[in-house]
Amino acid sequence: MRGLMMDTPLLVSSLLRHGAAIYGDSEVVSRTVEGAIHRYGYAEAHRRSQQLANALTRLGIKLGDRVGTIAWNTYRHFEIYFGVSGMGAVCHTMNPRLHPTQILYMLDHADDRYVFVDKTFLPLIEQVAGQAKTLEGVIVLTDRASMPESTIENLICYEDLVCAESESYDWPEFDEWTASSLCYTSGTTGNPKGVLYSNRATVLHSLSVAMPNVLNLSDNECILPIVPMFHANAWGIPYAAVMTGTKLVMPGARLDGEGVYEMLNDERVTFTAGVPTVWIMLLAYMREQGKKLDHLQRIVIGGSAASRSMIQAFEEEFEVEVRHGWGMTEMSPVGAINTLAPPMRDLPAEEKLDIQSKQGRPPYGVEMMITDDKGNPLPHDGEAYGELKVKGPFICSGYLGLENSEAHEDGWFDTNDVASIDPQGYMQIVDRKKDIIKSGGEWISSIDLEDTAMGHPDVLQAAVIGIAHPKWDERPLLLIVPAEGKRPDKDDILGYLEDKVAKWWLPDDVVVVDSFPIGGTGKVLKNELREQFKDYTLPGV
Numbered sequence: 013m014r015g016l017m018m019d020t021p022l023l024v025s026s027l028l029r030h031g032a033a034i035y036g037d038s039e040v041v042s043r044t045v046e047g048a049i050h051r052y053g054y055a056e057a058h059r060r061s062q063q064l065a066n067a068l069t070r071l072g073i074k075l076g077d078r079v080g081t082i083a084w085n086t087y088r089h090f091e092i093y094f095g096v097s098g099m100g101a102v103c104h105t106m107n108p109r110l111h112p113t114q115i116l117y118m119l120d121h122a123d124d125r126y127v128f129v130d131k132t133f134l135p136l137i138e139q140v141a142g143q144a145k146t147l148e149g150v151i152v153l154t155d156r157a158s159m160p161e162s163t164i165e166n167l168i169c170y171e172d173l174v175c176a177e178s179e180s181y182d183w184p185e186f187d188e189w190t191a192s193s194l195c196y197t198s199g200t201t202g203n204p205k206g207v208l209y210s211n212r213a214t215v216l217h218s219l220s221v222a223m224p225n226v227l228n229l230s231d232n233e234c235i236l237p238i239v240p241m242f243h244a245n246a247w248g249i250p251y252a253a254v255m256t257g258t259k260l261v262m263p264g265a266r267l268d269g270e271g272v273y274e275m276l277n278d279e280r281v282t283f284t285a286g287v288p289t290v291w292i293m294l295l296a297y298m299r300e301q302g303k304k305l306d307h308l309q310r311i312v313i314g315g316s317a318a319s320r321s322m323i324q325a326f327e328e329e330f331e332v333e334v335r336h337g338w339g340m341t342e343m344s345p346v347g348a349i350n351t352l353a354p355p356m357r358d359l360p361a362e363e364k365l366d367i368q369s370k371q372g373r374p375p376y377g378v379e380m381m382i383t384d385d386k387g388n389p390l391p392h393d394g395e396a397y398g399e400l401k402v403k404g405p406f407i408c409s410g411y412l413g414l415e416n417s418e419a420h421e422d423g424w425f426d427t428n429d430v431a432s433i434d435p436q437g438y439m440q441i442v443d444r445k446k447d448i449i450k451s452g453g454e455w456i457s458s459i460d461l462e463d464t465a466m467g468h469p470d471v472l473q474a475a476v477i478g479i480a481h482p483k484w485d486e487r488p489l490l491l492i493v494p495a496e497g498k499r500p501d502k503d504d505i506l507g508y509l510e511d512k513v514a515k516w517w518l519p520d521d522v523v524v525v526d527s528f529p530i531g532g533t534g535k536v537l538k539n540e541l542r543e544q545f546k547d548y549t550l551p552g553v
């Protein structure tokens with residue numbers, strides 16, 4: 013028997029329509045690329061998104077067409093998210109930290125017809141625009157007075173384009189399976205792969221991540237996504253924020269410790285989200301300047317593992333609740349988030365930290381299992397670990413142009429992460445499959461070793477990579493970026509690790525470096541480190 017409910021498609025435009033109608037005065041506050049602070053309410057954001065949809069219609073953009081962005085987190089990028097997807101076109105966000113050849117690859121692969129760019133990224137698009145096969149125009153996210161000189165002919169000014177249009181636009185109704193946005197995975201090897209989100213998946217993901225146990229969004233909250241809008245839809249925050257009337261603070265181009273701190277405090281932000289590398293800068297700034305966080309209540313640390321020392325610093329030194337999170341571009345992207353279940357809140361601090369170091373429990377809409385390398389399910393006992401597989405309505409079923417990818421088997425998506433799951437449902441990432449160190453037929457978790465090393469006061473950042481070994485296959489090499497003014501000593505570090513990890517896990521050597529190569533989404537590039545140290549000879553070999 014079929015239910016008798018209305019067949020209303022789940023469309024991205026409905027999130028904005030709802031936010032504008034019910035929470036029209038809830039603010040979007042942005043640091044503009046020029047530096048000034050801009051603020052308006054969701055009602056005005058809605059009107060301008062309608063103007064943008066009219067402008068795109070005039071440019072000939074139709075249902076299913078792809079439109080690119082290379083832009084910071086600002087209100088204009090927010091308008092593009094909704095103006096483009098709302099009219100049934102596909103908003104293709106590109107990561108400006110990628111190489112120009114990769115940008116060109118993505119423009120061509122996606123068949124982008126127009127691209128919106130912040131002034132910062134004009135030199136990047138100038139290098140490739142002339143070669144992009146389907147590109148008809150470049151739109152600069154600024155006003156007439158700030159329009160830059162460029163080698164690109166007929167550069168379009170965003171404010172001219174938008175302000176010339178009527179605010180009256182009826183968001184069209186179409187099939188909820190219509191693609192809404194497109195984001196290419198950072199692809200450390202080979203070409204980036206396109207993850208094509210649908211309107212339906214985006215709405216379901218928004219509903220799921222807004223929940224108390226995930227982002228806890230409502231008009232009582234104020235959220236600042238440090239995570240860029242070009243990294244997996246800023247973890248879905250712009251959509252979920254407008255849906256719930258949450259005040260949204262956009263940091264623009266200033267992601268340094270001071271810039272982030274100012275926005276967090278001045279705008280009374282209660283919740284923020286980003287990768288550990290950003291939080292390292294914020295912590296350093298606050299410690300140097302003796303600052304405290306007056307309003308921030310919660311922080312999501314995800315994208316790479318949050319170390320125990322970082323969790324401790326935020327919770328104990330700055331009194332901010334840490335929610336460790338895990339996800340993937342392919343998952344819209346939230347896959348797990350760590351909130352402590354009520355009985356866990358009274359545990360001794362160390363035991364609580366043990367749990368908080370895990371990546372957490374899946375939100376509604378994500379199912380997880382772990383398997384051995386033959387695909388047999390492993391128990392959720394917190395001990396067994398294996399390949400992590402996921403399924404659900406906002407997880408990709410294939411990549412653009414590679415619909416039958418080998419990442420999908422029996423309806424499950426293989427994350428390429430190795431994890432354990434405990435009886436309470438808390439998942440812990442052991443490692444990425446390709447980063448795990450295989451020593452004498454056993455596995456060593458690089459994440460675990462890094463986490464332990466980062467507990468040493470002389471260590472700012474740690475990365476562990478496997479180095480070829482004639483007897484053991486691979487052995488761990490610990491690379492360290494020192495804390496400000498410290499000179500870590502190898503024996504001291506190894507002595508510190510000795511009683512904290514299994515004896516055979518102890519790194520064979522420790523090397524201090526000035527910095528790590530950081531990828532486009534703020535993660536340490538292990539493949540580059542492996543390349544740098546490929547001829548490294550371990551002691552005694």
Ligand code: AMP
Pocket residue numbers: 197198244313314315316317318336337338339340341342345371427428429441443444533
């Ligand atoms: P991306 O699609 O670029 O966001 O990368 C997704 C990958 O980042 C995952 O498959 C994990 O390997 C890694 N990742 C994300 N969050 C975490 C986390 N909290 N701890 C460890 N690895 C993470």
